Every structure is written in C-alpha cells, then in structure tokens.
Amino acid sequence: MPADREAIRTASRIVVKVGSSSLTTPHGTIDVDRVDALVDVLAARHASGTQIVLVSSGAIAAGLGPLGLTSRPRDLATQQAAASVGQGVLVARYTSSFARYGVRVGQVLLTADDMMRRSQHRNAQRTLNRLLELGVMPVVNENDTVATDEIRFGDNDRLAALVSHLIRAEALVLLSDVDALYDGDPRKPGARRIAEVHGPEDLAGVELGGSGRVGTGGMVTKVQAARIATGAGVPVVLTAAAHAAQALNGADIGTYFHPDGRHPGTRLLWLAHATTGRGRLHLDSGAVEAVVGRRMSLLPAGVTAVEGDFAAGDPVDLCGPRGRVVARGLVNFDAGEIPELLGRSTKELASTLGPEYERELIHRDDIVILEPYN
Template sequence: ISSGAIAAGLAPLGLRRRPRDLAHQQAAAAVGQGLLMQRYSELFRERGVLAGQVLLTVEDVTRQSSYTNALRTLGTMLRMGVLPIINENDTVATHEIHFGDNDRLAALVAQLVRADALLLLSDVDSLFTAHPDEPGSLPISFVPDVESLKVDTRRVGSNIGSGGMTTKLQAAQIATAAGIPVILGRASRVDEILSGEEVGTAFSPIDKRRPRRLLWLAHASTARGALYMDRGAVRAVTQSKASLLAAGITKITGEFVAGDPVDLVTPAGEPVARGLVNFDSDQLPAMLGRRTSELAAELGVQYEREIVHRDSLILLNHTVV
C-alpha cells in the first residue's frame, strides 16, 4: 500500500505544502499518481518484478460486492506474478482524503488477502507513550493487546502526509483482530525490520481469527442507520452475546433495508456494536418494544425472528481515539 500521490504532485504544481482544500488535493493527486507509479515500475523492473496499479477508496470496500471483487482481482494479479501497488484513489475520493486512510486501507487489504503480517512504515522509530518530542515519552517495543492500549496520539506530524499514529493504531486494531501480526517502524530501517531485528513496535494478533464477514462489518462497512437499545438490551448484546430483539429497541434512525449494516447504540447514542438488520426501516416502528411472540401472533410468523442475529453482529471497540 503506497501513499504519496498528493505529495508527488506538489513540486510539479509549484506547491510547497499539502493543500487543505479538496479540489487542490485532488489536482495534486492526479498529477502525482502517474509519477509515483512510474517510479515504482522502474524500480521493480530493475529487480525483474512486474508491478501493477490498483486504485481503491474506502468506499470500494464498504460494499460486500466490491469487497469480493477486490479480493478476486488481487488474487488473480498475484497468481500471474504481478505485484499490486495499491493506493487510495485520491483523485475521486471525498472525505477519505482528509482522514489519511491508507493505513486503514492497508489493514483491510491485509485482512482481505489473509496476509502473513502487516508492516506499517512511519517517520518515527516506534510507537511511543506520547509524541516522541514530548519530555518523558518512552518507546513501546511490544503491544500484547492493542484493544486495551492507551497512548496519546493527538499531536499532528508532518505537513506533507496525512493521518498519523492514530490511524496506524486503528490499522493495527483491524489487522490483529484478523489474526495478523503487525510491526510498526521507521521506513529507513525496513531492512532491519525484515531481517527480524528487534526494532520498531510489534503488535500481537488475537488468538482466533474472526470470520471475514464480521471483520468487513466492523471495519469496512458503512452503517445505514442506528438502533437505540434500552439498558437491558445493551447488557444482553455486549455481555451475554445475545441477539437484538424488538423488545429491547426504543428508537431507530436512518433509512435502510433488510441486510444493511446498522449501528446498535446505547440510550445515549454511543455505538457499541454493528450488525446486519433483518427488517426494513419502515417496518420497525410498529415493532419497537414488543415481544417476538406478540409480533408473530399479530403480524405473521415472518416476524418471529431477531432484529439483528448474534451471528451477524460484532462489538465495536473505542480504545484508540
């Protein structure tokens, strides 16, 4: 996964720093993408490797059909001996450019192809307890559980790149949840990292890989609405791993159809899970707060089922902010 299209286009356009407005960012990306890919092609050609360009946006992996197509395309390229050079399609992306999502995109692709490992390269040696320039900031060499990690990543880095340590930690969350180990380190020390030397920060994967469909749901889907739960339903979903029933829903927002991703939120509106809903949004208002048996008796047996089944939902994590 390569960043750099916008950065590569700055000098030809006479820009000294990354522009803030979307139109100029996209213009820089349009100029820079060709230059970036030309350089990659030259470098890999010298080593006898054929490289191919794949441009994606986060939107390309938020719909399961596109997600499956991306997997098929990457698999075919690899079988044909082509090294995919993947970049976010900054020339057509909208809000994704602002969030520096190449880190998240890298984790999603690693998850997609069931990679052996994910290497995140940065301009710092490792993860630190705070910004490396802050007094008392200490390096972290190993993170056994990224879900419980608490570090200060709020300080912004360079004026050229996007994202920063926050997006790298989010990427580490995605990859380790898929059972993929992650190493974060300085780009100039990549040879040492690949040689297995103890540099950078290693993130341990979870013991058991989650199904690809649930990882897609948690990290690559876009919620089409929200289901507000009462406190009892929140406890049932988050602590007892139960399905969400109509009786535990107090309010809905958004417009969606059966099979769409929706957020399951607390009474205060905090998302705690995401799942695939079994009913259209216009069906649910008449069902809220009612027992399943009551709905089946009044509306028919097709209503005798969960609003979101436990096998089609995944809990969300909010430790990295």
Template sequence: MDSVTRQRISGARSVVVKIGSSALTELATGLDTGRLDALADAIETRMRAGSDVIVVSSGAIGAGIAPLGLKTRPQDLATKQAAASVGQLALAHAWNTSFARYDRTVGQVLLTAHDVSLRAHHANAQRTLDRLRSLGAVAIVNENDTVATNEIRFGDNDRLAALVAHLAGADALVLLSDVDGLYDGDPRKGDATLIPEVDGPEDLDGVIAGTGGALGTGGMASKLSAARLAADAGLPVLLAAAADADAALTDASVGTAFAPRAQRLSARKFWVRHAAEATGRLVLDDGAVHAVSTARRSLLSAGIVAVAGRFFGGDVVDLADQTGQVRARGVVAYDASEVGEMLGKSSSALPADLRRPVVHADDLVTL
C-alpha cells in the same frame, strides 16, 4: 529483538507493506525516486526470499503538490483530488520504473471505502490481488483519492493497509513511515522511550499518540488504530522507519512489534466491525445494551426504542445506547419500515414472519 511476534513477521509468506507519504515525497520537490528505489530494493529482496508482497503506497497527493505549484498540502477536497490526479500518475510510473530494474511487473489497484464495504466489490478486489500475486507481479494499492469524498474515504492509508492485509489473507503487516517505532511520548520533545513490543492493550497505557504531519493524514494515532484492526484479523504488525526497510523486511529486528489477538475474528465479523458502512442506527434500552454488548446475545425487537436511517434486511446498522454511544454493529434482518413497526414488542406479539431476532448474535460485533 527476537520475540515470537517478530519471528512471525520475518517468516510470513504473505506481507502487506504500507509506505507513508513522508517516506516518498518532499513538500518542495515532490516524489523522491531515490528513496522509492531503496524501498523497492528491500521489497524485491523479501520477494526473492519467497514472500508475496503487496504495497500500499501513500504519496499521490504529496507527489502532485510540487508539479501544480502548490506551497502546502491542500485542505479542500477539489484541490486534494486535483493533486492526486497528477501525483497518482507520477507515483505509479516511479514504482513501475523502479521494479522494472528487476524485470518485475507492477499493477496499480485503486480502492475506495465503498469498494471494501460492499461484499461483491470486496470479493472482486480480493480476486485481483490474488491473481496479481500468482503472476509474480507487485500490487501497488492506494486510496482512489480522485473520487473519494470526505464522507466515504478511508481517512488514512494505515487503515487501508490493515483492511487490505485482511482482504488478501496476508500473514503480516509492516507499516513504514518517518517514525522508527512507538514511543511513550513525543520523541521530538525528548525524554521519550521506545516501546519495542505491544502484546496487549495494557502495554499502551499512558501512550500519547499524535496526528499526521504536513504531507500525510495519518500520524501515530492512525498507526495504533491500524495495528489494533490488524490484530483483530489475527495479524502481527511491525511499525518501523522507512529508512530501516531492509531490517524491517528481513529479520524484523527494528521498530515496534504488535502481537495479534489470541482469537481471530471471523471474516464476516471482521467485515461488519471494520469494513462495512452502517446505513442506519437502532437505539436500545439498557437491558438490550447489556444483552448485545456483555452477554453477546441476539437483539430482539422488545429492546429497541428508536430506529434511524433507511436500511434494508442484510444491511449493517449501528446499535447505540440511549446516550447516543454506539455499543455494537450488526447485520439487520429486516427493513427499517418493518423494524419501526416492531419497536418494544415481544416476539410473541409479532406476526410469525417477524419473530426472528432483529440482529442475530452470529452477525453482531461489540465495539
């Protein structure tokens, strides 16, 4: 396995490594420090070889289950947050203790979806990660489960890792869990074949992706989604087993390698598509849907048939067809009240200060 994609991963100067809950915790006993130490060893080896590494570590809720006497992963939000508050301390301490064997300092960075969706918070997180790396420290990133809600959470740390990789300007993303790669079926049921390379969407035809296990919220579906997200950012991705971390972080000779898309999205368009929260929705007629999703043209007021939500100029909104399917997202130029007065009107029928596109093509991405 020595593809161009694997060469890019093995030679990357800046790497984000995501580690799944199942690689660090057991339901009955909680955090497995032996496995965590082995992962820290592999990460330290990569850093000593000249790479910056940011760790996105799952496991806070899993590490808090056993100490609280819980028998299963909690389903209600309050208990999840309670488990995270206990487990986050244990997880941060374990990473700190493990890297201390190498005199390596660890910094904890807790993020919510809200932090990434707001440009100012986004920039602050970026500066923190950059400074930790410049000081030779290892940033241990996790979702701030103690304050995240079902409505605003990342959903899983695979997506968080892909967003952090973009945020930090990383060169590669490595996803480590309890699976050793992408298969064309469920390997637990037999008769499934490993897919070593994914160069484009056509390589995923017929692939069935499952959801998470007892300790995590991810699963193969979330890993595929994260790989596609990272590909939009121009990053190669390696999906491998945590038990194979040594090989994954040296020559990238294991697992499944995902090639990045040929043309990387601009930072602004990536933020609009993947990170920003949509605060409203515009419903478009068929002509406007074609203009924004196929012709990649700006959205004009004449093609808008309905507006929903409370938003202001500069916010991100979803652009939907009349069946309710979201076809694009973009940065709106006007407040919701102004757009409501512009519905279906041509630019020439509007006052001079309302004749700009409602969403300019440069601020618009298709989905």
C-alpha cells in the same frame, strides 16, 4: 535476532505500508531516490519467494506539484482532483522502478464502501490473491478520487491493517518517517524507544503525536492500525522507511507489536474498523442482552427509535438505553420503513404487511460487537 521477530523474517506473505512523507519531497513531488530505495528492498524480498502487498500513500501528495499546489488541499473536491492526477504519477513511478527487477505491479484502489458489501469484499479478496498467485505485487491505495468524508478509511495505516487480514498475511510492516514508537517526543532528550508492545497496558501514559505535513496519518493511527492487525493475529513492526530492510530481516529495530492470536471473521473486522454508521437504532435492554450478550439477530420488537437516513445494506450503529454504541450491523430495511416496524413481532408484521417482513432488522452474521454492555 529476537525470537518473536523471526516471524517477520520467515513470513511468506507480508503487507508493507509506506506513508506519503517517506515518498515525497518537501514540495510534494515524488522523490525518485526514496521510491527506488524502497523498491530495492521489496524486490529483494520478493525474489526470495515472499508475496508482498504494498499499501502506498502519496497519491494526493504526488498530485500537488503537477497542479501547482503548495500544500495539501482542505476541501474534498481538490483532494480528489489531486488524487486523480497523483495516483497515475505514483503508479507509473512504481511500475518503472520495479521493472528494474522484472517485477510486475498491479494497481488496486479500495473504498470502505466497497469493503462493507459482501460481494465487493469477496471480489477484493479474490483479486488480491490472484495477483499474488501470478507473481504480481499489488500496489493498494484508498480510492481518494471517489471516496467521501462519510465513507473512507481515513488513513492508509488502517487500510493496511485490514488488507493484512483480508489476504491472511503473516506480518504487517508500517513504514513512516519515525523510526519507532517512543514514550515521549523523540526530538527531546530522554525519550525512550518502546521496543515491544504486548497490549494496551504497555502504552499507558504514552503520548502519541499528530499527523505529518502531507499525509493524514500519525502515530495515533499507526498504533490503532497495529491494534487492528494484532487483534486479527498478525504481528506488526513499526519503523522508518530507511530501515525497511532491517525490519523485514527481523532485526531488533522499531517497535514490534505482538499478535494476540485471535482471528475474527474478515467481514466483521471490516465492519468494525472500515465503516461508520449511517444511522442509529436505539435498543431496549432486552434487545441489547440478546444482541450483545447472546449474539442473536436484532428483531423489530426490541428497537425503540431510529435516527438517520440510510438504505437497506448500510451499516448502522446499535445503541443501548443510555445511548452508548455497543454494536454495528448491516440493516435489512431502509430508514423510512423502520418506524412502522418498531416494537412489533415479526409474526404480527408478516400478517399485516406481508411475508417479506417476517425477518430480522439485522441478521446476527452481519453484527459486530463494538464493546460489552453492562
């Protein structure tokens, strides 16, 4: 067994993500045999004392058959309807299958909008931790029934990476219908399995495929998820669902992404990767240096323009003078209030508008740097 993969075999808390194509038939219905095979593996690891969070796609796919749909719907309303029907089918199947081993499951549906709010973020963390303490296996999915295009994770690979950091997991296993990351199309001769990834340089020149038939993910989203998790210090294994047992046992299978050892704040990780800006604040060069270079709060005096329609507490992108997004933060004012504040000091604002305006537009604790600015 490779020494690095020993971390997977000995991990006491693991997040396992499985994609739609690994759970469903070509017609979009739940494949009972596939679900049971995955549950067999996870229940065995659970019996050894490991805490497992299962991030499972498949709700929309599972809803296709009962609704008489032959393919994944493109419009949001029908996707939400399919998710509403399919989520019950999916969880019922997991409940029945895990019951064979006396393992209880609990459904946890998350939205990106929930996770960027401080109170909801803490609630999700507490709920997942308590379920694990009680010996329950949480089955996590994005709440597709209520999520919108503007506020969604976009794929469960990214959700799984963020959950792995949220619960302080020691490993993340991404299961799909592809057994590893390859340096070319694995269906063509000569494609080589990439056994390990230490950093972005190991993927230079690698072409990543698109999404599957019933899911939203693809190799691109899996690599992005691996980068999120490893950037938070969590090792990742990417392989096929059929190889789940070997992956969890630390075998040299699939692709292993090495962690880089950093552990950023949980909320900032969510802010960077689970949200999109509802608007933009344009900063002058002095404000960029203060926010990005010196990690200070954003004050009204350094903002030159505002775009978008957002409310206090929403995430907004911060742009430098050349228009490039350099950071994201949770704003303290509605979009309509900000134009009157631009270019003015907080003391001036307090004297003319009232003491409640003697505060920052965005506090430094609510700002995440997305890229250096120079």
